[in-house]
Amino acid sequence: MIIIACADREWGIGRGGDLLFNIPEDMEFFKTATRGKTVVMGRKTFDSLRIKPLPGRRNIVLTRSESFSFEGIETVHSLDELFSLLENTPQNDVFVIGGSNVYRQLLKYCDTALITKVSAYGKADSFIVNFDKLSGWKKESASELKNRNGTEYQFVKYVRQ
Numbered sequence: 517m518i519i520i521a522c523a524d525r526e527w528g529i530g531r532g533g534d535l536l537f538n539i540p541e542d543m544e545f546f547k548t549a550t551r552g553k554t555v556v557m558g559r560k561t562f563d564s565l566r567i568k569p570l571p572g573r574r575n576i577v578l579t580r581s582e583s584f585s586f587e588g589i590e591t592v593h594s595l596d597e598l599f600s601l602l603e604n605t606p607q608n609d610v611f612v613i614g615g616s617n618v619y620r621q622l623l624k625y626c627d628t629a630l631i632t633k634v635s636a637y638g639k640a641d642s643f644i645v646n647f648d649k650l651s652g653w654k655k656e657s658a659s660e661l662k663n664r665n666g667t668e669y670q671f672v673k674y675v676r677q
């Protein structure tokens with residue numbers, strides 16, 4: 517499984533239930549990477565999509581609620597249920613797209629993390645682990661530093677060693 521996230525310089529990923537940044541090139545990167553694949557997300561991240569599935573992807577939402585049901589969404593109520601559903605799906609076709617809670621729980625099943633690393637400080641209240649300091653992981657590649665209206669960012673790929 518592959519983690520995909522956009523993080524600020526403190527590894528913050530969200531504030532007040534929403535994303536920290538709006539970087540069109542990052543959105544494009546996300547769309548290209550996940551197109552035609554399976555995306556797994558927590559219910560709060562799904563809420564932040566204004567209760568619409570991401571088009572052109574198989575959408576799976578984790579929730580403990582038994583009444584949660586939306587067209588175009590497959591719902592699971594536990595990690596066991598998630599793994600049963602994914603039994604026949606190649607691991608490299610599954611993207612963990614957040615949020616904080618779900619990244620934390622699924623990290624141990626992931627071997628790659630695609631992080632859009634933003635140099636700014638986003639005053640976040642949700643975080644992802646610091647991959648630069650995570651034992652057993654290393655930075656495999658990084659794009660050149662990019663700039664969007666003064667906000668610097670780069671695409672970084674981390675892999676499990």
Ligand SMILES: NC(=O)c1ccc[n+]([C@@H]2O[C@H](COP(=O)([O-])OP(=O)(O)OC[C@H]3O[C@@H](n4cnc5c(N)ncnc54)[C@H](OP(=O)(O)O)[C@@H]3O)[C@@H](O)[C@H]2O)c1
Binds near residue numbers: 521531536618621
């Ligand atoms: N920067 C990025 O790349 C990025 C990406 C995604 C999200 N985000 C941000 O992250 C924040 C949301 O993160 P979050 O940690 O608050 O929420 P989250 O991980 O999106 O969702 C948490 C919810 O998922 C469900 N859940 C989690 N583990 C489960 C399990 N094992 N079994 C069943 N259900 C489970 C529960 O839903 P119920 O409460 O319904 O039971 C839980 O409340 C937002 O600010 C969002 O914008 C940032």
